[in-house]
Amino acid sequence: MDAKTLCLGALAHGPASGYEIRKMFEEGAYAGFHPIGFGSIYPALTALLAEGLVDCHEEPQAGRPDKKVYRLTPQGEAALVKTLSSNQPAEDKYKSDTLFMLSLAEVMDPARVDRLLRDYRDLKVNQLNHMAECDPAKMTTGQRFIFGLGQAVYSAIATYIDNNGDALIEALERGDYHAPPGLRGTSERTTTVRKAGE
Amino acid sequence: MDAKTLCLGALAHGPASGYEIRKMFEEGAYAGFHPIGFGSIYPALTALLAEGLVDCHEEPQAGRPDKKVYRLTPQGEAALVKTLSSNQPAEDKYKSDTLFMLSLAEVMDPARVDRLLRDYRDLKVNQLNHMAECDPAKMTTGQRFIFGLGQAVYSAIATYIDNNGDALIEALERGDYHAPPGLRGTSERTTTVRKAGE
DNA sequence: CTCCTCATGTAATTAGTTACATGATTTA
DNA sequence: TAAATCATGTAACTAATTACATGAGGAG
Secondary structure: OOHHHHHHHHHOOOOEOHHHHHHHHHOOOOOOOOOOOHHHHHHHHHHHHHOOOEEEEEEOOOOOOOEEEEEEOHHHHHHHHHHHHHOOOOOOEEEOHHHHHHOOHHHOOHHHHHHHHHHHHHHHHHHHHHHHOOOHHHOOHHHHHHHHHHHHHHHHHHHHHHHHHHHHHHHHHHOOOOOOOOOOOOOOOOOOOOOOOO | OOHHHHHHHHHOOOOEOHHHHHHHHHOOOOOOOOOOOHHHHHHHHHHHHHOOOEEEEEEOOOOOOOEEEEEEOHHHHHHHHHHHHHOOOOOOEEEOHHHHHHOOHHHOOHHHHHHHHHHHHHHHHHHHHHHHOOOHHHOOHHHHHHHHHHHHHHHHHHHHHHHHHHHHHHHHHHOOOOOOOOOOOOOOOOOOOOOOOO
8 A cells, every 4th residue: 555545544533734644654643553754744745735645734833843634625535435446455564573583482592582582572562561551432424333353363473472471482492393494504503502312 | 685685584483384384474473574485485496505605405295296305504594593593674565455445445435445344354353363373382582472473453443443434334325524625526436425514 | 340368578767665854751 | 970851854765655667377
C-alpha cells in the first residue's frame, strides 16, 4: 500500500498535519501494522495536494514552522473509497530480525539468546500495556476491530514466550539440540556449547 | 536485516542453490517472517562469493541452467556468528494492507468487508494447515521454537476473526457505528449504510 | 494446450530510509 | 543541560520489487 493511500486513510479520521499522521501510524490507531516515516509522508501529501485530493490551510505558529493541516477533498474521499472498494490487498509482510536470529539459536551463546528473547517479550508486553491505556470507545468500529486483533496477536506472542522460552534456553545450555547441519564448527565459536557426543 | 545475512543464515542449514533459499523463505523454515525474492538473493549470493563467505560448485543439469550450489566457508560461518552475536535486531516490521483497509470498514460496502475478512482468515488457516504437515522433528531447536510461535500467531488471528468477525459485519449492516469524522458523505458512496439518526 | 515447477540472472524502476537543515519549548 | 516534543522539508543513498530474457519437463 503506497504512502498516498495511507495518508488518505489517515485523513479519513479527520484533518491532520504530516506530523500528526506519522503519530497515528506510530502510536495511534494504526500503530504497529503499517510503518511509515516523514520521508514518505511529506512527499505524499505534496503530491496529494497537487492532485486535488486534499486541501491544506496553514496555521501560523510561534517559533516553529507553520503547521499545515491537510483535509480530504470530495475527490480525495472518492479516491479513497474507490481504492478500498476495488484494490485487492497485497499479502501481509512480516519482517522480524529477532525471529530470524532466534531460528539460529544454536549458533549463539545461550545467554545471548536469553537476552534476545527477554527483550522481544518485553517489547510486546510494553505494546500491550500501552494499548491497555487506549479507550476503544473513542475509535471507529473498524479501528476497534483491528485494535482487538493487534492485542490478540501481541498476547499470543508474549504467552508463547512465557510458556516455551525457558525450555529453549535450558536445551541450549544442556547442549541438547540439533545443530544446523551447514555449520561444521570450523569457525571460532568459543562460547557455543557442543552437542553431547560430538 | 540485509539479504546477505539472510542467505548466510539459510546456508547454515546446509548447502543450497538460490532457488532453494527462496523456497526456504517462502514455504520452508523461514516461511512468513522474512520475505525475500530472487532479485535480492542472486546478487547477495554473488557478493558473498566475491567476499569468500560462501563457495559454489555447479551441478550440470539437462535442459536447464546449471544448478549452483552454495555452501558456507569457514569465513562465512564466522561472519554469521559475529552478526548474530553482536548486531542488535531491528524492530519487527509488519505491513498489512488488509488490516489497514479493515480499519476503514465503514467506508466500504459490508459485503466487501465480509469478503476481505473471509479471505484473510482463509489465508491464515491455510498457512496453519500447511504448517501442520511439517515435521518439527526435522527442525533444529531454534527453528522449532519460531515455528511454534508462528503457529500461535496464526491461530490467534483466525480465532479472533471467528469470534469477532460476524459482529463487525452485523454492526456495519445495521449502520450501527462511528463513521470516520474526516468523511462527510460528499463522495458517491452509494452502497454505504448511514448511521441511524443522521 | 496451458500452467506450474525448476533454474539463473540482469536491468530498470520504484520506493523507502537516513541524514541533513532549522529551531523554539518543555520536561527530566 | 541534555533530551524529547513539536514541526517541516529536501537530498542522498540504499534496497527491494518488477519486468525482462531463456527454456525444458511434467501435471492437469
